[in-house]
Amino acid sequence: MGSLQEGLRQFGTAVQIYLWSAQDSVDLHVLDRALDDKGNRQLLLRPNRPLQAGHEYELRASRGQENVFYYFEQPPASTAKRKGLTRYRWKVATAIDWQAPIWKGSPQVLKKVYENNYDYYNIVLFSCPVRDSSTYLIKITVRHQATGRQWCAYQTPANRIPWKSQVWVGESSCGGNVRFELESDYSVVFEAIDSAGNRASAGSAPLAFQAPKKVECCLKVRSQPSKLKKR
Known part of the structure; x- marks a missing residue:
């Protein structure tokens, strides 16, 4: 087992990532690897050939003969996990989008x-x-x-x-x-x-x-001496 962040280091090299459907399987190519100042890794992926319109694909991964499906499993509380589904699933649009943002x-x-x-x-x-x-x-x-x-x-x-x-x-x-x-x-x-x-x-x-300017902010609470009740 391992975390997704650990797996991202090997995706596209030791770990093969692909999209899978009941009728199709398409390998994914790593277009970009981003590393932020906090050490978080992100990958930009692209299928190595067009996907079949109208099909629903899920993201899967393997390391040699080992299935590393667990990288993409649903959280434990999710009903989808009990059904064996990953958290990353998409349905392909029927029309091709050529228009840039x-x-x-x-x-x-x-x-x-x-x-x-x-x-x-x-x-x-x-x-x-x-x-x-x-x-x-x-x-x-x-x-x-x-x-x-x-x-x-x-x-x-x-x-x-x-x-x-x-x-x-x-x-x-x-x-x-x-x-x-x-x-x-x-x-x-x-x-x-x-x-x-x-x-x-x-x-x-x-x-x-x-970058933002430091703002000093504090909350002072003065302790009040307890008063004794006179009898």
């Missing part, structure tokens, strides 16, 4: 948040105004201006108001992708990739921004 405007910094009280936040929120007929990912490439260090991550933009068409970069108590050095200078490049593999960059020039 359309950027309706340039990404902008919307908000910077630093908080280190009950919860921790050190994040920057960006607008990503993209239009596409299918679901899509945003590839985020962040560069530290002084050192030249660079990290990449894929993220699904929020799809509900008031965060629709927005992505965040940084870290919080719940996780993250970049450890910002406070008030340091960075740049970021955005690229949209839809479910058919069509790609579109947000622009030719990186967007420069500064």
